[in-house]
Amino acid sequence: MNGSPTVLVHARGLRKEYGSGEGLVRALDGVDLDVSRGEAVAVMGPSGCGKSTLLHLIGGLDRPDAGELTVAGQRVDEFSERALACLRRDEIGFVFQAFHLMDELTAQENVELPALLAGCSPGEARSRATVLLEEVDLADRARHLPSMLSGGQRQRVAIARALANDPEIVLADEPTGNLDSAAAFDVLRLLEGLHAKGLTLVIVTHDERIATTADRLISMRDGAFVDETQLTGGSRGQLGTFADWERLTLDRRRPS
Amino acid sequence: MQQEVVLAMLAKEPSHGYELRARLGRALGPVAEGISEGQMYVTLTRLEKGGFVARCDAPAERSDRKVYCLTPTGQERVTEWMSDVTWPRPDLAEFHMKLIAAAQSALADPISIIDAQRRDLLRRLREVGRAVMEEQKDSDAALLLEGVVLRLQADLRWLQACESVWTKRRTRK
Secondary structure, three states: OOOOOEEEEEEEEEEEEOOOHHEEEEEEEEEEEEEOOEEEHHHHHHHOHHHHHHHHHHHOOOOOOOEEEEOHHHOOOOOOOHHHHHHHHHHHEEOOOOOOOOOOOOHHHHHHHHHHHOOHHHHHHHHHHHHHHOOOHHHHHHOOOHHHHOOOHHHHHHHHHHOOOOOEEEEEEEOOOOOOOOHHHHHHHHHHHHHHHOOEEEEEEEOOOHOOOOOOEEEEOEEEEEEEEEEOOOOOOOOHHHHOHHHHHOOOOOOO | OOOOHHHHHOOOEEEEEHHHHHHHHHHHHHHHHOOOOHHHHHHHHHHHOOOOEEEOOHHHHOOOEEEEEEEEHHOOOOOOOOOOOOOOOOHHHHHHHHHHHHHOOOOOOOHHHHHHHHHHHHHHHHHHOOOOOOOOOOOHHHHHHHHHHHHHHHHHHHHHHHHHHHHHHHHHH
């Protein structure tokens, strides 16, 4: 795995602008970020804060205007289109808000596709897809077209697809944004399970509940990081404060 | 939560402190962790003094345990409590005043206070969120924890509003 570097994503002074002159928008304004192998990082912020732009740069969907970006040991900020396509195919798994499945392919075929594009034999691709669909608990829906699946099921297919080429890192852009709370919960549980098995994750979301499943939470505003919260290794055992017995027994409205 | 919770559990059947604590544990899941058996006994003693519960005969096999039952006054209190619509609320006013006082006295930066509070709430949310996933789906404890999650999310949204307003005030100066 490329010499297994501990830092999978290393960004310094990342900048990205859209438009020009009066209409210039600085979507990212000098962002530094390190993501370690096996870490889950959530990025939160209001819409337009630059969080999706950041994800697109890390995933090689777009290139920075300035700054340095290393992904899985490779300096990608100066990559050609062709090299970026290889990076996306081999090292990155994407999960989008709107699933982006191929409507005319079955769940199984959708999951097979990335492996086939990467040059796997049809047999290999098929057996890998079968395992992945089992992992997302959709083995019994393998022959269904996306239109026959619920939103939550489609997103689980998309997650299986993201894992097809055993990526170094999975990037998720509002993975539960189009789902009701029960389906969101299933997707959340799935991502959490994958992370527990060692998958590196960067999740962009505006949902605090999703964000707090990560190890670290970064808050963004106006193209920059404004706060960071380390969520792991903190204090535990605060649940009891939600049923405060002291308050219960000292409450003035108690029978006395 | 009130002492009425204990009274209400006794409305099902006469019981002793140990069993009541166990029932509370099943209903609240990890939220009950901070409640000790000792506290349950203290509460029962107070309720007895207040005339809301009374000792009744223990079943022969466990005569060493004090078994309590509801008195008619206790019964009445439980009925009142169940029809009461008071909704427990977190004290937002105190935090709100903290921000105003910090800004007026220049003793602290309201934005840093908000940031610190947000980090704390996020860590709590993480803990509760994980606890929900560990509980059986649709169990009593999961349902309660779901409520705690939603509350924390509402609090975090209010902090967002605080941050946006206080940031504007700061830049205006």
